[in-house]
Amino acid sequence: MQGGIAIAGLSPIIVPVFVSNIGCPHRCLFCDQRQFSDPVPPEDVSGIVRNFIASCSIPDKRRRLLAFYGGSFTGIAQDLLEEYLYESSLLLQEGVIHGIKASTRPDMVSPEILSRLKEAGFVELEIGAQSMDDRVLNASERGHSVEHTTRASGLIKASGIKLGIQIMPGLPGEDRESFKNTVDAVVRLDPDCARIYPTVVMQGTGLFKLYKEGGYVPLDLDEAVSRSLYAYIRFTQAGCKVLRMGLPPSHRLKVANGPYHESFGFLVKAKAYRIMVKKLMQSAGSDIHILVHPKDVSELLGYRRNNIEELCFSYSFDKDMPRGYVQLKGATERGCIQLKDIIEYIL
Numbered sequence: 001m002q003g004g005i006a007i008a009g010l011s012p013i014i015v016p017v018f019v020s021n022i023g024c025p026h027r028c029l030f031c032d033q034r035q036f037s038d039p040v041p042p043e044d045v046s047g048i049v050r051n052f053i054a055s056c057s058i059p060d061k062r063r064r065l066l067a068f069y070g071g072s073f074t075g076i077a078q079d080l081l082e083e084y085l086y087e088s089s090l091l092l093q094e095g096v097i098h099g100i101k102a103s104t105r106p107d108m109v110s111p112e113i114l115s116r117l118k119e120a121g122f123v124e125l126e127i128g129a130q131s132m133d134d135r136v137l138n139a140s141e142r143g144h145s146v147e148h149t150t151r152a153s154g155l156i157k158a159s160g161i162k163l164g165i166q167i168m169p170g171l172p173g174e175d176r177e178s179f180k181n182t183v184d185a186v187v188r189l190d191p192d193c194a195r196i197y198p199t200v201v202m203q204g205t206g207l208f209k210l211y212k213e214g215g216y217v218p219l220d221l222d223e224a225v226s227r228s229l230y231a232y233i234r235f236t237q238a239g240c241k242v243l244r245m246g247l248p249p250s251h252r253l254k255v256a257n258g259p260y261h262e263s264f265g266f267l268v269k270a271k272a273y274r275i276m277v278k279k280l281m282q283s284a285g286s287d288i289h290i291l292v293h294p295k296d297v298s299e300l301l302g303y304r305r306n307n308i309e310e311l312c313f314s315y316s317f318d319k320d321m322p323r324g325y326v327q328l329k330g331a332t333e334r335g336c337i338q339l340k341d342i343i344e345y346i347l
């Protein structure tokens, strides 16, 4: 398998290796550090990566990346960090993987560490911006400012490593205006990829205490879906790939309240189709026949088919339709709508 050439169009294999919160000296208001599993020790990385790749389909033809997740990778103590980098570089040299990525805090990025990561084979670094509003960052006890995120982003871009940005809609002190400003500011950072994690209240956190005292009200699911959809469309339009929306399901998550849903990303995309169909109905009447790409059908129909059951349209699919478009069957260009056309109707 080793050394295969990645073929364009095939999805990459991302091998997650959890380093837990060993690099994090902090305690953000919303963070439940108990949700972290034990960190994978450096000596176990190789076996985990090889086993994971062996279980994937056609691994020879796909790009294979090792991803250190779960903590602030660049904050790991130097000796331990070097052990992780050493194990990773052996995998790179053997051709088992093509590159490495990780996530970290914006205040733990420096030219020196980026140069070391680049040398070790890093191709991507995600930073947890969470918000681009200092009021919100302070209220969330993040311990860093917008300036840290802006500086770290510039350094990462200049290093040639791809930039990923994570944001958390619904943090304490955020309203729609603050959120939209965050999205604007993130777009200006020109990230290559992003993750959108709406804030949920985890038991045992400072946010849980604040919530119990009545000092914090989480977003309801619909508002979280709307804010995420707004960001999803803006980021996508700016050429930034949205890798994930909503926390991945885990038995370790102790969610007390907030907009957690195991199909959150699907809800966001289904809402986009719901808005697009409603817009077409406003111009063409409620008795319409919709045409979409075959891969967009499930999102058109909605979560548990609620779009089609509530809006009552008929539909068919056509593989020649572009992804993300909804067209009235038999209509000209004016009977067609796409994601970017609905941005002003979301928030």
Ligand code: SF4
Residues within 6 Å of the ligand: 021, 024, 025, 026, 027, 028, 031, 032, 070, 071, 072, 105, 128
């Ligand atoms: S920086 Fe990340 S790991 Fe550290 S406390 Fe905050 S959310 Fe948790």
